Amino acid sequence: MLKRVHFEPSVLPYLLVAPQIIVTVLFFLWPASQALYQSLIVEDAFGLSSEFVWFQNFEELFKDPLYWGSFQRTFVFSFLVAFLSMSLALILAVMADRVIKGSGIYRTLLIWPYAVAPAAAGALWFFIFDPTVGFIPYALQFFGYEWNHKLNGNEAMALVIFTASWKQIAYNFLFFLAGLQSIPKSLIEAAAIDGAGPTRRFWTIVFPLLSPTTFFLLVINVVYAFFETFGIIDAVTGGGPANATNILVFKVYNDGFVGLDLGGSAAQSVILMAIVIALTVVQFRFVEKKVAY
Amino acid sequence: MIENRPILSFLSHLIMIVGVVLVAFPLWITFVAASHDEQRMTELPLPLLPGGHFFENLDIALNQGLWGGDGTGVGFMLFNSLIMALMISIGKIAISLLSAFAIVYFRFPFRMGFFWMIFVTLMLPVEVRILPTFEVVANLGMLNNYWGLSIPLIASATATFMFRQVFLTIPDELLEAARIDGAGPLRFFKDILLPMSQTNIAALFVIMFIFGWNQYLWPLLVTTDQDMFTIVMQIGKLLEGGEEAPQWHITMMTTLLAVIPPVIVVIFMQRLFVQGLTETEK
Numbered sequence: 332m333l334k335r336v337h338f339e340p341s342v343l344p345y346l347l348v349a350p351q352i353i354v355t356v357l358f359f360l361w362p363a364s365q366a367l368y369q370s371l372i373v374e375d376a377f378g379l380s381s382e383f384v385w386f387q388n389f390e391e392l393f394k395d396p397l398y399w400g401s402f403q404r405t406f407v408f409s410f411l412v413a414f415l416s417m418s419l420a421l422i423l424a425v426m427a428d429r430v431i432k433g434s435g436i437y438r439t440l441l442i443w444p445y446a447v448a449p450a451a452a453g454a455l456w457f458f459i460f461d462p463t464v465g466f467i468p469y470a471l472q473f474f475g476y477e478w479n480h481k482l483n484g485n486e487a488m489a490l491v492i493f494t495a496s497w498k499q500i501a502y503n504f505l506f507f508l509a510g511l512q513s514i515p516k517s518l519i520e521a522a523a524i525d526g527a528g529p530t531r532r533f534w535t536i537v538f539p540l541l542s543p544t545t546f547f548l549l550v551i552n553v554v555y556a557f558f559e560t561f562g563i564i565d566a567v568t569g570g571g572p573a574n575a576t577n578i579l580v581f582k583v584y585n586d587g588f589v590g591l592d593l594g595g596s597a598a599q600s601v602i603l604m605a606i607v608i609a610l611t612v613v614q615f616r617f618v619e620k621k622v623a624y
Numbered sequence: 625m626i627e628n629r630p631i632l633s634f635l636s637h638l639i640m641i642v643g644v645v646l647v648a649f650p651l652w653i654t655f656v657a658a659s660h661d662e663q664r665m666t667e668l669p670l671p672l673l674p675g676g677h678f679f680e681n682l683d684i685a686l687n688q689g690l691w692g693g694d695g696t697g698v699g700f701m702l703f704n705s706l707i708m709a710l711m712i713s714i715g716k717i718a719i720s721l722l723s724a725f726a727i728v729y730f731r732f733p734f735r736m737g738f739f740w741m742i743f744v745t746l747m748l749p750v751e752v753r754i755l756p757t758f759e760v761v762a763n764l765g766m767l768n769n770y771w772g773l774s775i776p777l778i779a780s781a782t783a784t785f786m787f788r789q790v791f792l793t794i795p796d797e798l799l800e801a802a803r804i805d806g807a808g809p810l811r812f813f814k815d816i817l818l819p820m821s822q823t824n825i826a827a828l829f830v831i832m833f834i835f836g837w838n839q840y841l842w843p844l845l846v847t848t849d850q851d852m853f854t855i856v857m858q859i860g861k862l863l864e865g866g867e868e869a870p871q872w873h874i875t876m877m878t879t880l881l882a883v884i885p886p887v888i889v890v891i892f893m894q895r896l897f898v899q900g901l902t903e904t905e906k
Binding site: 337338340341343344345347348350351352354355356357358359360361362363365366369419422423426427429430433437438439440441442443444445446447448449450451452453454455456457458459461463464465466469497500501502505506509529558561562565566567569580583584587588593596597600603604607608611 | 629632633636637639640643644647648649650651653654657665666668669670718719720722723725726727729730731732735738741742744745746747748749751752753754755756757758759760761764775776778779780784799809810834837838840841844845856857859860862863864870872875876879882883886887889890891894897898901902
C-alpha cells in the first residue's frame with residue numbers, strides 16, 4: 332500500500348490529492364448525501380417549504396405497483412442481457428480459441444462494438460427493427476408476423492435486450508478468450524488421450540475451469556445492464572410503450588428530471604445506490620483475486 | 625492443436641464468420657443507409673448495397689442537418705464531443721496520477737481517508753445522483769459549457785487504483801537512487817514515474833476517451849443550448865424527432881459519424897485497448 336521508502340512529510344501530498352478530492356466531494360459525495368437527505372423529506376410544489384417525513388417516500392415507492400413493475404423488468408432485462416451476451420460470446424470465444432489461423436482478425440472484427448455509444452447502438456438496432464422500413468419487420472411479414480415495438484411491449488423489451496447484448500458481446504468475448512487461453516493445454520491433452528471428445532472436454536474441464544471468469548463477467552454484465560443501458564432505453568423506446576421498458580435507471584431520471592418528483596426520485600436514487608454498493612462489494616470480495624488474465 | 629478434425633475446424637471458422645457478420649450487420653446497414661438518397665430510403669425493401677450519395681449526405685449531415693429541422697448540421701457537435709472526450713480522459717489521467725503518487729509515496733495524516741473517499745466514487749455512478757449533481761453544477765454556473773460537461777466526470781477510482789498498482793511495482797531502489805542524486809518529489813514524479821508508466825497512461829487514455837466520447841445522460845442534463853450538444857446526444861434527438869417523417873439517410877449518417885471515431889481508436893490501438901480494459905477492471 333505504501334512504499335517502504337517515502338518522501339518527507341510536507342504539504343505537497345495534500346496539494347497532490349486536492350484536485351481528485353475536490354471533484355469527488357463536490358460532484359460525488361455531496362450530491363449523494365443530498366439524495367439521502369431529500370429521500371427523507373417532502374417538499375411542496377414550489378420548493379418553498381419542506382417537511383421531514385422519515386421513510387414515507389420509501390413506503391410510497393414500495394406501495395407503487397409501477398415501481399415494482401420497473402423492478403421486475405430490470406431484473407428480467409439484466410438477466411436476459413447477461414445470459415444472451417455471455418452465451419454468444421462464450422460460443423465465439425471457444426471457436427476463436429480452436430482456430431489457429433485468423434484468430435487475431437476475428438478478434439479485431441468482434442471487439443469494436445465495445446466502442447459504440449449505447450445511444451448509437453440503439454439507433455443501429457432501431458433502424459433494423461423499424462416497423463415501417465426495417466429489415467426484420469419486412470422479413471417477418473412474409474411469415475405473417477407483424478412486428479411493431481412501438482405498440483407491443485414485449486417486442487420493445489426484446490429490441491432493447493438485443494441492442495444491449497450486442498454491445499456487450501465484445502467485452503465478454505475478450506475476457507472469455509483470455510480465460511480459455513490461460514487453461515493449461517496439458518489438461519485438455521490428457522483428457523483427449525483418455526478418449527474424451529470436444530464436447531465432453533468442454534463441459535467437464537473447460538467450463539468448470541472458466542467459472543471464475545464467468546462469475547466475474549456475470550457481475551460486470553449485471554452492473555452494465557442496470558446502469559449503462561440508459562442511453563439505449565432513452566434512444567430506442569423512451570421507457571415505453573406503456574412502461575414496458577421502463578427500467579430503474581430510466582425511471583429515476585424520468586420521475587426526477589422530467590416529472591420533477593423530488594422525494595420519490597431521491598428515494599429511488601438511494602435504492603439504486605444500495606444496489607451498486609452491493610454489487611461492488613460482491614465484485615471486490617469474491618471476484619477480484621480469482622480472475623487471472 | 626489437440627487433434628486434427630478438419631470438419632470441426634471448418635465448423636469453427638463457419639461459426640466465427642457467421643458471428644462476425646451478425647455483429648457487423650447493423651453497422652453495414654447503417655453505412656448503406658447513409659449512402660442512399662431520401663427517395664430510396666422510403667422504398668421497400670431497403671437496399672443492402674451502398675449507393676452513390678454518401679458524400680452528399682455527409683455534407684448535409686455536417687453542415688445543414690435535417691430538412692425541416694433548424695438548419696444546423698452536426699459538424700460542431702463532433703467538435704464538442706472531441707473536446708469533451710479529451711478533457712475527460714486527460715483530466716482523469718492527470719488527477720489520478722497525482723493522487724496515486726501522493727498515496728503511494730507519502731505518509732501523511734488522512735492518507736487512507738482520502739483513499740477511501742476516492743474508492744467510494746466507484747459506487748456512485750451519475751445515474752444514482754442525477755438531480756443533486758445537476759443542482760451543484762447549476763449553482764457553480766457550469767451549465768452549457770465544456771467545464772460542466774467534463775469536470776464532474778473526471779474523478780476516477782479505477783484510474784487511481786491502476787496507477788497505484790503500477791507505482792507499487794516500481795522498485796524502491798529507484799527512489800533511493802533519485803534521492804541520493806538530489807531529486808525532489810516532483811522531479812522524481814516527472815523524470816522517473818511518468819516515463820515508466822507511459823504505456824499504462826496510453827492504455828488508460830484509450831479506454832477513457834471512449835468513455836468520454838460515449839457519454840449520453842450527462843450531456844443531456846447539463847446542456848440546453850444547442851451549441852453545446854454532443855454528437856451522441858443528438859442521435860437520441862434525431863430518433864425522437866424522426867417519428868413523423870424520418871430521414872433515415874441523414875439520421876444514419878449522423879449515427880455513423882458518432883460511431884466511427886471511437887471504433888477507429890479501438891481497432892488501431894487494439895493492444896492498448898485490451899491492456900486498458902483488463903487493467904482497469906482489477
